[in-house]
Amino acid sequence: MTKQNVSQILSELPNGVELVAAAKTRQPEEILGVVEAGVKIVGENYVQEAVRAYEVIGNKAKWHFIGYLQTNKVKKAVRIFDMIETVDSLEIAREIDKRCAQIGKIMPVLIEINSGREKQKSGVFPEKAEQLVKEISTCQNIRIMGLMTMGPRFGNPEDSRPYFVEAKKIFERIKKLNLPNVEMRYLSMGMTNSYKIAIEEGANIVRIGSKIFGERVYGAITKTPSP
Numbered sequence: 001m002t003k004q005n006v007s008q009i010l011s012e013l014p015n016g017v018e019l020v021a022a023a024k025t026r027q028p029e030e031i032l033g034v035v036e037a038g039v040k041i042v043g044e045n046y047v048q049e050a051v052r053a054y055e056v057i058g059n060k061a062k063w064h065f066i067g068y069l070q071t072n073k074v075k076k077a078v079r080i081f082d083m084i085e086t087v088d089s090l091e092i093a094r095e096i097d098k099r100c101a102q103i104g105k106i107m108p109v110l111i112e113i114n115s116g117r118e119k120q121k122s123g124v125f126p127e128k129a130e131q132l133v134k135e136i137s138t139c140q141n142i143r144i145m146g147l148m149t150m151g152p153r154f155g156n157p158e159d160s161r162p163y164f165v166e167a168k169k170i171f172e173r174i175k176k177l178n179l180p181n182v183e184m185r186y187l188s189m190g191m192t193n194s195y196k197i198a199i200e201e202g203a204n205i206v207r208i209g210s211k212i213f214g215e216r217v218y219g220a221i222t223k224t225p226s227p
């Protein structure tokens with residue numbers, strides 16, 4: 001029962017830790033259900049799914065983009081989302097900046113860190129993060145609000161801990177720089193199998209999908225593959 005899952009998770013989260021319900025593959029009605037159960041932020045991986053869900057839920061929740069953002073989806077994305085958690089290149093930041101300027105919006109973003117330095121994964125490598133933040137901080141329609149990282153999704157949750165420790169270190173280092181347009185407030189890390197460990201290591205946004213909605217079934221309702 002998703003409502004009970006939401007109440008249980010919310011009651012266990014420490015003060016100051018925000019819950020993002022990771023909603024990929026879920027139907028708008030299911031997502032509306034968890035919002036009515038107390039979820040304040042919905043995380044979407046695909047702009048097209050977000051558009052559908054937004055039509056039903058609108059401003060009853062905040063919307064975070066947590067997937068891989070394609071340049072040609074940015075124009076639509078900046079209208080719906082309240083935060084983009086997965087900025088990992090100057091190119092995508094410039095596109096966000098440009099599209100936000102056109103509609104007079106300032107977009108809060110997180111920089112996604114590839115803590116494990118895995119070539120096939122998205123996110124900026126840890127040693128490149130500071131430079132990227134400096135470059136993006138010149139974009140006037142973007143506010144960098146912190147960092148996001150994934151960590152391994154399967155296996156032993158403890159395997160995620162070094163990834164989270166690494167992201168937290170980078171977070172603190174960038175915070176000390178006091179850059180313009182940069183306000184290091186959020187560290188988004190941890191999913192169903194790892195969020196408790198993430199919180200121990202300093203996360204204040206956790207992104208939880210299966211523990212709220214149940215296991216995902218791919219193929220039936222979406223063409224998009226598992227990340």
Ligand SMILES: *Cc1c(COP(=O)(O)O)cnc(C)c1O
Nearest residue numbers: 022066191192207208209210211
């Ligand atoms: C799917 C997803 C999650 C949630 O994963 P669960 O294991 O279902 O909790 C969190 N973050 C991102 C970026 C995701 O794509």
